[in-house]
Amino acid sequence: MDSLFKKGLYAGLGLLSVTKEKMEEWVDELAKKGELSKEESAKFVREVMEKVETRTRETGQWIDKRVDEAMEKFKPRALQEIEHLDKKCNQLETQVKKLEKEVAALKKEQRASK
Numbered sequence: 774m775d776s777l778f779k780k781g782l783y784a785g786l787g788l789l790s791v792t793k794e795k796m797e798e799w800v801d802e803l804a805k806k807g808e809l810s811k812e813e814s815a816k817f818v819r820e821v822m823e824k825v826e827t828r829t830r831e832t833g834q835w836i837d838k839r840v841d842e843a844m845e846k847f848k849p850r851a852l853q854e855i856e857h858l859d860k861k862c863n864q865l866e867t868q869v870k871k872l873e874k875e876v877a878a879l880k881k882e883q884r885a886s887k
């Protein structure tokens with residue numbers, strides 16, 4: 774088959790949306806009509822499926838890269854939030870310790886005044 778024809782066909786099929794079964798059915802129809810020989814049919818299906826696998830892998834890598842980039846953008850904000858919450862926890866811990874000391878002192882005073 775002509776290379777330009779193949780490229781047009783690959784693009785037209787929307788490689789990611791074509792299943793192997795549908796592709797084989799379509800190619801079998803072309804073979805029955807005499808537009809493709811059995812050898813060409815098998816080769817064509819194999820080439821298309823290889824391209825689908827390659828495109829799927831590339832798409833997965835592209836998605837992974839975009840997710841990583843998005844995570845990197847949010848990372849500083851998340852770290853700032855964590856630092857803020859950590860600081861707030863430390864302040865609360867200090868206040869609790871101070872109140873515990875005050876309560877202990879009040880209990881001691883009460884015992885002494887009895």
